[in-house]
Amino acid sequence: MTVEAPPRPSKATGPIFLAPLKLVMGLIDAPLRAWQKVAGLNGMAAFFLLPNMLIFGVFVLLPLVINFLYSMTGGTALFLDDRIFVGAEHYQRIFSCENYANPKSCIEDGFWVAVRNTASFVVIQVAVMIGVALITALILNRDLRARSFWRAVFFFPVLLSPVVVGLIWKWILQRQGLLNFGLHQFGFEPYVWLTDRGWAFVAAVSVSVWAHVGFYALILLAGLQAIPRDLYEAAEMDGTRTSRVFRRITLPLLGPNLLVVVVLALIRAVQIFDEVYVLTGGGPGTSTMFLTQYIYETGFASTLRNPGLAAAASILMGLVLVVLTLLQLAAGRRGERKGAR
Structure with a gap:
């Protein structure tokens, strides 16, 4: 039994299908x-970068300028034409403190409470995040069974929306939640994890680490896989201890990746909002009130909203982020120069 080959398209149909494509390409x-004749080959790069630069200018630079203008105006009106120019009044209000270590001595005490909480959160969360991410990357870099599966498991929380993460953990940690149900099965009394000031802060740090550690572990895992295996084989032949191999080979060669992780983790930690806001709402009291939530509530959610004060607070937060990032990049370059020597 012979099978007939499918009929081939006629050669005459080719130009018919290609004609619209050639027309579009010609347009x-x-x-x-025309642009190449005017600007030359080097000017073609500007032509292709122009759309991205327009998007960056409209959605990044322009909002920054508008935000700075808002910080120099007062009132509750939305449009700049309806607002009153007050100069640096909002900045003076923020920095009017007798003792910066004591937020109660400040006129704008909510801002400094948020700064203190954010600073504590950043120090603890970034340190825990880097430690957990490094341990996770080292484990996932080994020859494990179903290694791809475990890598996917650790990365899966990164794909979840921060709001979904907050809702999941709120369902687990609330008084009638899954954790208290499990404790009750073992004879323990239920505990109010999200209404205790200390435990609420611990929950905010833990949930944030759980949600984002997979992303940083992936960066460190890529760095570990880029380290030549010959170095480890040579160290093994010399009988070098594992701890010494880690200090002398793994950490120095993983330095650039660690620097990227520190910078990204620091920026994300300072801007923490979504999952913590869903999880605790900034409470109990102001124990988990961070800078981004303070800006949001001052500018939008508060009954006596003050967009100018919120804009000033966001400008200060942005400046701190820029300074910290530049310091870390400078430290990274200094470390690379020392390594080159």
Whole structure:
């Protein structure tokens, strides 16, 4: 039994299908050729970068300028034309403190409470995040059974929305939640994890680490896999201890990846909002009130909203982020120079 081959398209149908495509390509080529004649080959790079620069200018630079203008105006009106120019009044209000270590001595005490909470959160969360991410990357870099599965498991929380993460852990940690149900099965009394000031802060740190550690572990895992295996084999032949191999080979060669992780983790930690806001709402009291939530509530959610004060607070937060990032990048370059020597 013979099977007939499917009929081939006629050669005459080819130009019919290609004609619209050639027309579109011709319409695209016309402005490109005109621009190349005017600007040359080097100017073509500017042509292709222009759309990205326009998007960056409209959605990043322009909002920054508008935000700075808002910080120099007062009132509750939304449009700048309806607002009153007050100069640096909001900045003076923020920095009017008798003792910066005591937020109660400040006129804008809510801002400094949020700063203190954010600073504590950043120090603890970034340290825990880097430690857990490094341990996770070291484990996932070994020859494990179903290694791809475990890598996917650790990375899966990164794919979840921060709001979903907050809702999941709120369902687990609330008084009638899954954790208290499990404790009750073993004879323990239920505990109010999210309404205790200390435990609420611990929950905010833990949930944030759980949600984002997979992303940083992936970066460190890529760095570990880039380290030549010959170095480890040579160290093993010399009988070098595992701890010494880690200090002398793994950590120095993983330095650039660690620097990226520190910078990204620091920026994310300072901007923490979504999952903590869903989880605790900033409470109990102001124990988990962080800077981003303070800005949001001052500018939008509060009954006596003050967009100018919120804009000033966001400008200060942005400046701190820029300074910290530049310091870390400078430290990274200094470390690379020492390594080169």
